[in-house]
Amino acid sequence: MEWKPTIGLEIHAELATKTKMFCRCKNEPLAPEPSINICPVCTAHPGTLPVINKEAVRQVLRVGLALGGTLADFTEFDRKNYFYPDIPKGYQISQYKFPLVSGGLLKNVRIRRVHLEEDTAKSLHDPKSNSSLVDFNRAGVPLMELVTEPDITSAKQAGDFARELQLLFWYLGASEANMEKGEMRVEANISVSRFDLKNPDPRLAVGQARSNLLGTKVEVKNLNSFRSVEGAIDYELKRQQEALEKGEKIVQETRGWDETKQITFSQREKESAHDYRYFPDPDLPKLKISEIKEFENLQETLPELPWAKRERLIALGIKAEDAEQYVADFALAQFFDLVEKELKEPALVKTASNFIANDVAGKRKKKPNWLPDIKIFTEVVRKYQAGELPSPQAKSSILNGTMAEVASAESLNELVEKIIAENPKVVGEYKAGKAASLQFLIGQGMKLSKGAANPQVLAKLFAEKLKN
Helix, strand or coil: CEEEEEEEEEEEEECCCCECCCCCCECCCCCCCCCCCCCCCCCCCCCCCCCCCHHHHHHHHHHHHHCCCEECCEECCEEEECCCCCCCCCEEEECCCCCCEECCEECCEEEEEEEEEECCCEEEEECCCCEEEEECCCCCCEEEEEEECCCECCHHHHHHHHHHHHHHHHHHCCCCCCHHHCCEEEEEEEEEEEECCCCCCCCCCCCCCHHHCCCCCEEEEEECCHHHHHHHHHHHHHHHHHHHHCCCCCCCEEEEEECCCCEEEEEEECCCHHHHCCEECCCCCCEEHHHCHHHCCHHHHCCCCHHHHHHHHHHCCCCHHHHHHHHHCHHHHHHHHHHHHHHCCHHHHHHHHHHHHHHHHHHHHHCCCCCCCHHHHHHHHHHHHCCCCCHHHHHHHHHHCCCCCCCCHHHHHHHHHHHHHHCHHHHHHHHCCCCHHHHHHHHHHHHHCCCCCCHHHHHHHHHHHCCC
16 A cells, blocks of 8 residues: 655745735734724725735736746736635635736746735734734735645655745745744645555546545645644644544545644635635726736846755855855855855865855854955955964954964974973874874964964974974
C-alpha cells in the first residue's frame, strides 16, 4: 500500500498601497484605534459606489510577471456572496472567471491564478464576556490571492514555497507580508490517497495512472506563521492517513489550527464555488489591461528577483548558506555588492563574504540597522588576505570601525628574540624535533603582543631563527 500526499496552497497578502481597494480611506488595518479609517464606501452605506485602486492592480500584475504568469487582457470584478459579520456589504468584491494572472511557476510549484479582492473587517472575540466586536479598519484593504496547483507533497515544501513568495513580495514592494500582523495568510488544501499495487482501483480506465486519483480535500485556514503552515500540514496528513487506515471516511470541510495543542479542529463544511453565487459586479467597469497606459512596460519595473540574486551570488563562489542570508537581507546584500564591486578579485570577495556572513550579520542581529564602514572593511580584507592582519584584529577593526594596531616587523623580531632567550628548554625541545614546542612559543608571542601579532608571521620568524 502506498500513500500520496497532495497539497495546494491559497495565499492572501495585503497590498502595500496608500489607500483601500475601492475607496480613499487610508490603508492602515492595524490603526491604533478601531474603525477610524472608514467611510460610507468601505462600510457599505446604501447608494455608495466603489472605485478601483489602480496601484493595487499594477502590483498584482507585477507579481504575475515575476512568476512568469500570463497577464489577462480582459478582466473584471465579481461579487462573492456570503453573510458574515465582518463582511459589511453581505458580499465580497473579488474575481472569479477572469483573474488578473493565470499560470506561472515558483520553486517548481505551478501557479493556477493570482487575483485581486478586498479584505474583510476584523472580528475580535472576548471569551470572558462571550461577545464579539468588529473593527472595520481592515474592511476594503487590497488583498491579493495566489492559488497554486496541488503540486506540493510535503509540509517542508509548502513552507519553502511560502517563504520564497514572501521574499518576492518584499523585493517587489508589493506587500510587507508580515504573517504575525496578518498581512500574509496561508490556507492549505490537504488530502491523502492510497494505492493498492496488487489490486488497482476499478474506477481507473485502461492505462490511466493511479496518481490521478486524489483523496478528499480538507482546507486548513488562516495559518499565520511558517511554523503553523508546516505543523498543520504534518498533523493533517497524519490524521487523514490514520483515519483511512481505520476504514473511516474523510469529510470535505474547513478546519482551523490550534497552535497551543498543535492540532487541527473542524470549523464547518467546505463551500463550493456555486455556494457563493458569483456574478460580475455591476458597479465596477470591465478592464482592458492593454489600454491602460500606466500598465505599459511593467517588466522594466521589476528588480533583481530573489532566485536571480541567489544564482548570481553562488556563481561568484559564495557559499549557498551565505547567499541565502544576502537574499533575505536587502541591506546586507547591498553592502556585499558594493564590496564586491570594490574588491573585484574572487579570492578577496570570498574572504569578504566570510566576514560579512559571520561577523557583520552577527552584529546586525543585535543592531539591525548597523553596517561597517566600507573603506575600513575593504582595507581590512586586503590586509588580512595579505597576511598583514591577524583574524582577531581584522574582526575587531570591522566591528569597531577603526583599524586595529598591528605589531611592526621590527618589533616582532625583537619579541621573537626575547622569547627565544627566555625559553631555552622549549627551544631545545623544538630543535630536538618536538614540533608542538613551536605552538608554545607562538602563544607567548601572542600573549606578549596582546594579540597584535599575526600568528602566521610569528611562526615564520621562529622557524627562521631556530632552523640552525
